[in-house]
Every structure is written in structure tokens, then in C-alpha cells.
Amino acid sequence: MINKAFENGEEKYKERDFDGAIIDFTLALERDPGNSEILYQRAMCYYHLKKKGLALLDMDAAVEMQPNYSFRYASRAFMRDAFGDVMGAIQDYKEAISLDPDDAISYNNLGILEDKMGRRTVSQGYYDKADNLMGVSSNKEMKEMMNEGAAINYDRELPKPDLSKEVATLTFWGVIKNTLGSKDGFSELIRFIKLGFKIKKERKK
Numbered sequence: 001m002i003n004k005a006f007e008n009g010e011e012k013y014k015e016r017d018f019d020g021a022i023i024d025f026t027l028a029l030e031r032d033p034g035n036s037e038i039l040y041q042r043a044m045c046y047y048h049l050k051k052k053g054l055a056l057l058d059m060d061a062a063v064e065m066q067p068n069y070s071f072r073y074a075s076r077a078f079m080r081d082a083f084g085d086v087m088g089a090i091q092d093y094k095e096a097i098s099l100d101p102d103d104a105i106s107y108n109n110l111g112i113l114e115d116k117m118g119r120r121t122v123s124q125g126y127y128d129k130a131d132n133l134m135g136v137s138s139n140k141e142m143k144e145m146m147n148e149g150a151a152i153n154y155d156r157e158l159p160k161p162d163l164s165k166e167v168a169t170l171t172f173w174g175v176i177k178n179t180l181g182s183k184d185g186f187s188e189l190i191r192f193i194k195l196g197f198k199i200k201k202e203r204k205k
Contacts, residue, residue, distance in 0.1 A: 003031050006038055018045040036065035040075065052083050070100035078109065086113055104133035 009024030025042035032038065043058035059079055063072045077092035093110040097103055111126035 003028050005031060006035075006041070009038075009041060013041065013045065016048075018048050021045045034065065036062040036069075036072070039065070040072070043075075043079070047079055047082070055079060056083070068099060070096040070103055070106070073099070074103065074106050074109075077106070081109075081113060086116055089113055090117075102133055104130045107133065 005028035012021040039062040046055035073096040077089040081089035107130035111123040114123035
């Protein structure tokens with residue numbers, strides 16, 4: 001069960017009081033040291049404060065606690081890319097996909113990283129896979145944005161389950177698909193992507 005300190009940290013995070021949120025998340029971890037979600041949230045605070053070492057330390061610990069949860073690897077991949085570790089990010093996205101082969105977001109972001117490495121043929125394969133998973137005729141707005149070459153930000157606002165260690169094998173993309181199943185959920189996801197993604201250069205055809 002998420003404790004009050006964690007809830008306080010979430011509220012401060014929403015207000016972009018990252019230093020204050022870190023204090024609360026640290027207190028929450030003292031009460032529940034085995035909770036990977038708290039570690040993930042604190043890692044995102046450190047990320048926004050550009051404290052690379054501390055952010056990755058917490059993210060690594062979150063991955064170790066839930067090694068079968070694809071979202072943890074995808075989150076670390078996004079963070080590694082932001083800190084300039086493209087090869088580490090590629091490795092993590094591949095691990096996320098191995099755990100959740102239907103994760104279109106990770107395929108899309110992996111394509112962007114392969115573009116960075118100059119491997120256009122490889123990157124196009126990942127883009128095509130993401131497109132196929134999204135479906136040609138479904139979720140058109142999201143699919144078009146993914147085709148613009150946007151790396152989707154694995155920040156805390158993305159819809160995800162409140163996981164315990166016992167249900168850590170649930171997949172992130174499964175949650176996304178459930179979200180897309182409702183009109184309100186899909187609209188919220190689109191709003192997040194528009195506000196949260198990083199625009200990349202257009203891919204050459």
C-alpha cells in the first residue's frame with residue numbers, strides 16, 4: 001500500500017517542486033524500502049534536476065526490483081538517451097521489447113536511436129513494426145505523431161498500473177492498449193504525448 005509520504009511526493013511532483021518531492025519519496029522509501037515505484041518516482045525527480053548519477057542509481061534499483069517489467073527498462077532507456085548513453089538506451093529498449101513484444105512505443109523510440117547511429121535500414125524496420133502494432137486504421141492521431149519521429153517521454157504521467165512486486169510481470173504496452181480502449185483515456189494519452197515528447201528531426205525517406 002502506498003504511504004502518505006508517497007502521496008505527498010506525488011503532489012509536490014505535480015507542482016514541479018522536485019526537491020520537496022525527493023524529501024517525501026525518501027521518507028516513503030524508509031517506510032517501504034522494497035517499493036520500486038517509489039524509486040522510479042524519485043529517479044524522475046533527479047532526472048528533472050539533471051542529477052544524472054542519482055537518477056540512474058534509483059532507476060537501476062527499480063529495474064533490479066522488477067526485472068520482468070518492461071516499463072522499467074523503457075523508462076531507463078529514455079533516461080539513458082537523455083543523458084547521452086545511446087547504446088545503453090538501445091540495449092534497454094531491446095530488453096523492454098523482449099519482455100513485451102507488442103510495445104509499439106519502445107519500437108518507435110528504438111527506431112529513433114538507430115537513426116542517431118546512422119543505421120537507417122534498421123531504424124525503418126523498427127518504425128514499420130511500431131506502425132504495424134498501432135494498426136493502419138486505428139488510433140490514427142497517435143500513429144501520425146509516432147511517424148513524425150517523436151521519442152515518447154516515459155515520465156510519471158504515462159498511464160501505468162499501481163504494481164506490487166507480485167504482479168510485476170504485467171506489461172506496460174498492455175496498459176497503454178487498455179487506455180486506448182476508452183475515448184477519455186485515449187484523449188488523455190494524446191494530451192500527454194503532445195506535451196511531453198521530444199521532437200526529433202524528420203526521418204529521411
